[in-house]
Amino acid sequence: MKVTSALANPSPGEKTARQSIAWLSRLGFALVTLFFIIMFSWSSPVFLTLDNWSNLLQGSAILLIVALAMTLIVSAGAIDLSVGVAIDFGAMMALIALKTWQLPWQVAVLCALLGGLTIGLVNAFLILVCRIRPFLATLGTWFIASSAERIYTDGGGAIAMRRMAPEYHDLAVGHIWGVPTPVMIVFVVWLAAWLLTERTLFGKRVRAVGQNSEAARIAGIADKRTVFWVLIAASTMCAIGGIILSANLRQFTPLAGQSYLMDSIAAVFIGTAFNRQGRVSMSGTLGGVLFLAIVNNGLNLMGLNYLVKDALVGIILVVALAVSFWQARLRQQHV
Numbered sequence: 001m002k003v004t005s006a007l008a009n010p011s012p013g014e015k016t017a018r019q020s021i022a023w024l025s026r027l028g029f030a031l032v033t034l035f036f037i038i039m040f041s042w043s044s045p046v047f048l049t050l051d052n053w054s055n056l057l058q059g060s061a062i063l064l065i066v067a068l069a070m071t072l073i074v075s076a077g078a079i080d081l082s083v084g085v086a087i088d089f090g091a092m093m094a095l096i097a098l099k100t101w102q103l104p105w106q107v108a109v110l111c112a113l114l115g116g117l118t119i120g121l122v123n124a125f126l127i128l129v130c131r132i133r134p135f136l137a138t139l140g141t142w143f144i145a146s147s148a149e150r151i152y153t154d155g156g157g158a159i160a161m162r163r164m165a166p167e168y169h170d171l172a173v174g175h176i177w178g179v180p181t182p183v184m185i186v187f188v189v190w191l192a193a194w195l196l197t198e199r200t201l202f203g204k205r206v207r208a209v210g211q212n213s214e215a216a217r218i219a220g221i222a223d224k225r226t227v228f229w230v231l232i233a234a235s236t237m238c239a240i241g242g243i244i245l246s247a248n249l250r251q252f253t254p255l256a257g258q259s260y261l262m263d264s265i266a267a268v269f270i271g272t273a274f275n276r277q278g279r280v281s282m283s284g285t286l287g288g289v290l291f292l293a294i295v296n297n298g299l300n301l302m303g304l305n306y307l308v309k310d311a312l313v314g315i316i317l318v319v320a321l322a323v324s325f326w327q328a329r330l331r332q333q334h335v
Contacts, residue, residue, distance in 0.1 A: 109171075272324050
């Protein structure tokens, strides 16, 4: 009885210790990010300039879109290795519509979204109908789709269109009210994703399925239908990244989207350190992407050899992930 009472009514000192640990677990990673901002601003006067931060945000727009899609997938208890080919299919279908079919740029955008949706449908078929685990199913989708890209382009050649519609090109290089268009697009996507996951019944169902699909099924949640729409939404979101990528480069390069896969996964799990509950979330992922963008931008401004820079990025990434998981353990034990 005394032990139970002590646990239920901790002493003032224990309460203070728990509150301190809770504060540390919530603000620890924000302080790490602040440290890097101060360090990079000290090493380079360009770092804190408006132009640099505009480029930083614009350059991380595609990664944020992909990371938001990955956040939705992870919230449902799965993983998606095909986000790269969803980007590629979006870019490829847009360029085919513009160059081969000579369609208006608005229709090209719709074709790009359909390209991403196609990847989602393939994933849904393999996971929900064939009952293949998401990791293996999306890996299979990646092999199939990446092969299709290379076959269509005769081995991996780029589809270039230097004279594309100016309106389409402006999706990557234009401005809306003085704000870079990609930043505006990604803000709208982030806001929609945040509202969907945090303020709707669908978002609650996604988290329920991700935490315990069997319990969610017993509670009356249609888990398969929920996962289906998660897969469709995630791949379609990635296609938006493909639109921005193709509009910026004015070409489609096979497998170009694959470079965003690992960074998006890292951003999602780093983002758990920014969330008060220690779970994946759209707001946390935003923090994770900004952290990666700040590190990459700061190291570039320092003028390091690219081999040294890549090694440092890898070390910082490992430490960042270790800190985020350490914070999660602190929350579970003391909060």
